Amino acid sequence: MSSSLCDTIWLSEKRKNLLLLLMEGPRDIEQIKTSLNVTSKAMMPQIKILKKQGLVLQKDDTYILSEIGTLVVGNMLPLLSTLEVLEENKEYWASRDTGVVPSELFMRLGELGECRVIEPDLNHLFDLPREFTENLIKSRYIMSSLSYYHPLYPSLYSKLAKSEAEMEIVLTRAVFERLKEDCRDELETLLNSKNTIIKVCEERLQLPTIAVTEKFMYLCLFDKQEKYDHRLVMSFDLSALRWGRELFMHYKNLSREVTGI
Numbered sequence: 001m002s003s004s005l006c007d008t009i010w011l012s013e014k015r016k017n018l019l020l021l022l023m024e025g026p027r028d029i030e031q032i033k034t035s036l037n038v039t040s041k042a043m044m045p046q047i048k049i050l051k052k053q054g055l056v057l058q059k060d061d062t063y064i065l066s067e068i069g070t071l072v073v074g075n076m077l078p079l080l081s082t083l084e085v086l087e088e089n090k091e092y093w094a095s096r097d098t099g100v101v102p103s104e105l106f107m108r109l110g111e112l113g114e115c116r117v118i119e120p121d122l123n124h125l126f127d128l129p130r131e132f133t134e135n136l137i138k139s140r141y142i143m144s145s146l147s148y149y150h151p152l153y154p155s156l157y158s159k160l161a162k163s164e165a166e167m168e169i170v171l172t173r174a175v176f177e178r179l180k181e182d183c184r185d186e187l188e189t190l191l192n193s194k195n196t197i198i199k200v201c202e203e204r205l206q207l208p209t210i211a212v213t214e215k216f217m218y219l220c221l222f223d224k225q226e227k228y229d230h231r232l233v234m235s236f237d238l239s240a241l242r243w244g245r246e247l248f249m250h251y252k253n254l255s256r257e258v259t260g261i
Contacts, residue, residue: 081110
């Protein structure tokens, strides 16, 4: 039975797409034809197979998922979402050190949704991505964890502190000390801002950057050789924002707040 169900679902794009469509709600044949861009002749044999397997029920002229169908499709969705994320950027994910992401979150990688890998050209290799800075300065609620020093971060985040954006920033001890030495004014601006919380993580933090706002999620991962290659992931999906907030909270909970230099 299990093998037969697997064949029914995965060996036909039409059947798979119909199941996903019916997860959104009941549909009649005309709605199915329009949504899936198919003909009745092409679709009816697939509907017959799904009905025979007990995945789809027919009520008058309307088709709905059975209870078993709802269970099956509900479990299909996370897998399909994960495959879509990986399929879009297979080389990137295969080359990343993903061990820094807690296993429970890594298993939900599909929640990143329509994410894109941003890779700067050689002329802008050491600039912050425009997509990141433009959206960050428009954000009002910012969570950011930084484990490496970028010379543009101090001015960017201190400017945001002056704009009264609400921020929580987690730094490694090394980054905090570098800011004390090289960017004391900017660090004091952050520490003195009533809307900014600075925390320092004393543990080894191998996640280069996670930034989450009400607008987007931005993630940098080292490659498997623990090298930073300037490639990063960005997503605007709501599920990605939730995922990113959970990842930030994981590292926030390993940190302690600092209020002065």
